[in-house]
Amino acid sequence: MDSNQLRFVEDTLDLLNDLDEGLLQLEANPHATAPLEQVFRTMHTIKGAANMFGFDNIGNLAHQLESLFDLVRSNKLQVTDSLISITLQAFDNVRNLLQAKEFERIVKDSLLQEHIDTSISYYKEAIASSNIDETVSTIDKDELVTYFISVTPSIDITKDGNHPLVFIMLDLEGLGTSRTKVFAQGETIKQWHLFIATTTSLAELQSYFLFVEGECNVEYQRIATGNLIEDHEFQQCIEKFNDGQFQWEKLLEEATQAQERLKVIQTEELVEKGGPTTPVRKAQSDAIIKVDKRKIDDLLNWISELLVLQAQLSTISNDSNNATLRQVAENLEMITGRLRDTSLEIGLVPIETLVTKFKRFVRDLSKSLNKKVNFLSEGSDTEMDKDVIEMMSEPMIHLIRNAIDHGISSPEVRKAEGKSEFGTVKLKAFNSSAYVNIIISDDGKGIDKEAVLRKAIKEGVVSEDITLSEEEVFNLIFHPGLSTADKVSDISGRGVGMDVVRQKINELRGSITIKSEKGKGTAFHIKLPLSRSIIEGLLVKVADTRYVVPLNVIERIDRISYESLYAGERVNTSVLVNDELLPVLSLRKQFHNDVVDVPKTADVISISIDGKRKGIAVDKIEGKMQTVLKPLGDVYQQQDFIAGSTILGNGSLALVLDPSRLLKLEHNKN
Incomplete structure (x- = not known):
């Protein structure tokens, strides 16, 4: 496949996820317009792109299924389990073929032709059994209307709850330009006031509440044609209405005036542009750029190397008496830290x-x-x-x-x-x-x-x-x-x-x-x-070896007398730390078994595991550092308490510990 066809494959795999989401929403609420339009638009996009790049069979399949959902849009066909199933199964096969990324296999797939035949048969049966007058159409789907919807729950619903009503209100807000006021008593919602300008019909708005009719009271009011919410004076009136300072008659009077102001503005626009304008729904302003994952991986690798160089520069600057060099190293540390955070966000x-x-x-x-x-x-x-x-x-x-x-x-x-x-x-x-x-x-x-x-x-x-x-x-x-x-x-x-x-x-x-x-x-x-490659760590020293403890697991650090660690024969012993009896694992006793040149004090790093605090004792804490996690060889595969390694500023190696596994391992031994 050429680059354009590969791009089609990647884009279509993303579109198929959107299609699945729309179909599942439509199955849950067959009368909802938003998921139906999402399904129809997605199929139309796939059809056009497939025909453009030589995937004619995929384009044909999308066309046949698009025709079925066009019948749904025109009220000639009901959304049924069988309709959703044949659509999901057909595009499942498309997904499997695209993931293989083999052009000849895709265009010659026989199973895809079977799905096309099934779709054609379903379409013919739907047309033959349809008794709906094709000329019936009482609603102009492009007509923009401003509605007022008042929703009063009959059960207790909290602001951060998972009741369907909360999500229904969010879905309604996405159908056009809207203003919502939530009236609550404490955390309990008492009422919603929703003003919305949308092309969605009143019947379709009502369908959103079909399955929660017994749990709320909903009142609808068609205010006027057009998007009155764009009018500044009407917006102010909405706020006063929600605060209870205006009666309904006053609001309708203001709506009439707003409608007249909008007509004047639209007339002026027609004169300037020389033609009519078509109302469109609110679109997202955020721009998204698709980038090859390989490029992101390369970026993270180079930033990892940059962090190592920055650590080396910091080490050199600290050993020198050059104030200018030290200032440059500090500035570079700040910039690399921000670059690291941004680069990690790109990969999320x-x-x-x-x-x-x-x-x-x-x-x-x-x-x-x-x-x-x-x-x-x-x-x-x-x-x-x-x-x-x-x-x-x-x-x-x-x-x-x-x-x-x-x-x-x-x-x-x-x-x-x-x-x-x-x-x-x-x-x-x-x-x-x-x-x-x-x-x-x-x-x-x-x-x-x-x-x-x-x-x-x-x-x-x-x-x-x-x-x-x-x-x-x-x-x-x-x-x-x-x-x-x-x-x-x-x-x-x-x-x-x-x-x-x-x-x-x-x-x-x-x-x-x-x-x-x-x-x-x-x-x-x-x-x-959150990240597999770069973490904030605390560099510690035990005997002549350095370790890194991830900073995010540390609760506090205390300094105690090293002699207190020898209170018992067991490696994992309880020590009085900050007036609390704490199980402490000494890394010196665990891994080095060295009593020569024992320091007078030890630093105890407290972490929490399954709600219980435990400590890790080290000889000395050398400071915070940005750690680039490097994998270790096969020799360390069974040592799961070692998360990896990192290169220090002086070029030496430090092991990155996984404290929770380290302490659990020791607990199992005892």
């Missing part, structure tokens, strides 16, 4: 791309298992390294698969248990310090601790007389080959998967914890570093 993408993929996966799997499952997401704008997203896709799919297969029961069983027929799988993402947190939870059966322990004893994973904490029992499911499934199926039950999930997370220097309550559900909390 929102996990929204995964969310769309998971929605589709949940839809297909729940249908195949005859279960009813809703997929919810929160924090989909949270950003992660693109490589991390790609590596975490399969592990997260496995967790979602387990949630639906093991956790969520059939609708009949859930109803008998007093639960909703629809189970819920939720993905929540958020940032904390230099970590990305991802929580995948469900409201299913939860994990049966006794069953897990019995299976582990039966398989010889643990001894029969062992006593384990709840966390330790849950962690047994990560053991290779251990499964609590009642029967083996195509979905799960072979004991393959959970060990791979933890292995992938470990490779990314992350962690995973489990919380579960029988009968209520399970939550997997994944914690991953």
Whole structure:
């Protein structure tokens, strides 16, 4: 393929994600206009580009499916499960072909022709069975109208809650130019006032509230034709109306005056431009430039080398008495720090791309298992390294698969248990310090601790007389080959998967914890570093060796007498630090076993692991530094408490530690 065709492939793969999102939204709300228009526009774009670059069969398929959704737009065809399914399946095949990036294979694919034939047959059947008068059209879809919508919840809804009403109001705001006023008492929303200028019809606006009719009271008022919100005086009137200072009659009077002012402005524009203007919806002003990932990787590599050189310059300047050189080194450190942060942000993408993929996966799997499952997401704008997203896709799919297969029961069983027929799988993402947190939870059966322990004893994973904490029992499911499934199926039950999930997370220097309550559900909390290559670190010295401790895990630093570390024979001993008894691991005692030239004091670095504080004792803290993480050889693959290495300003090597794994390793030994 030439460069233009490769560009088509990359762009179309992105468009297919948008198409999936639109189709899933349309399936959830068949009367909504916004997702229908999104689906139609995306297909039209794919059709035009495919025909332009020689992918005629893809263009033909997009054209046939576009014709089906044109029937939906003209009210001659209803959105059904079968329509959504044949569209998703057809473009799934397109996606698989494009990912192979083989032109001959794409243009000669026979399965694609089968999808085209299916679409044509579906279209003919739809036309034959349609009893709707094709001439009926009472709404001008291009007419711009200003509406007032008042929404009063009949149940308690909080500002930061996940109730569908909150998201419906956000969706409505995106349909045009809008002004929204939220009336609340504390954190509880009492009412929304929405003024919106849109080409969306009143019937279509009403359809957004179809599934929440029993949970709110909605009042609609058509104010006038045109976008009155663009009028400054009318904007001021809206604010006063929302504050209760104006009656409805006063608002309508102001609307009439605003409409007349807009007509005068539009007339003047017609004279100046010599033709009519077409109202368009509000567009995003942010410009996006697509860049080859290889170029971003090269940029990060060169910035990594620049950070090493900057560290060397800082070392030289500190050893010299040249004030000018020291000033230059300080300025360079500031600039490289900002350059580092900016370059890392370039490589981050929102996990929204995964969310769309998971929605589709949940839809297909729940249908195949005859279960009813809703997929919810929160924090989909949270950003992660693109490589991390790609590596975490399969592990997260496995967790979602387990949630639906093991956790969520059939609708009949859930109803008998007093639960909703629809189970819920939720993905929540958020940032904390230099970590990305991802929580995948469900409201299913939860994990049966006794069953897990019995299976582990039966398989010889643990001894029969062992006593384990709840966390330790849950962690047994990560053991290779251990499964609590009642029967083996195509979905799960072979004991393959959970060990791979933890292995992938470990490779990314992350962690995973489990919380579960029988009968209520399970939550997997994944914690991953924001960056794989550059971190802020604390340089420490032990004997003649230097280590780097990531700065984001450190809570505090205390200096104690080194003799207090020798209070017991165990390596991991409890020491009184800042009037608190703290488990402390001495790196000198752990790795060097050297009592020669022992310093008089030790610095204890306190970190928090699973809500518990622990300490790491070092001889000396030498200061903060920007650390470029370099991989180590195969010899260190089993030493997972070493995250990597870095080159110091003097050219020597320092090991970058993973404190949580280091302390957990020592805990397991004891």
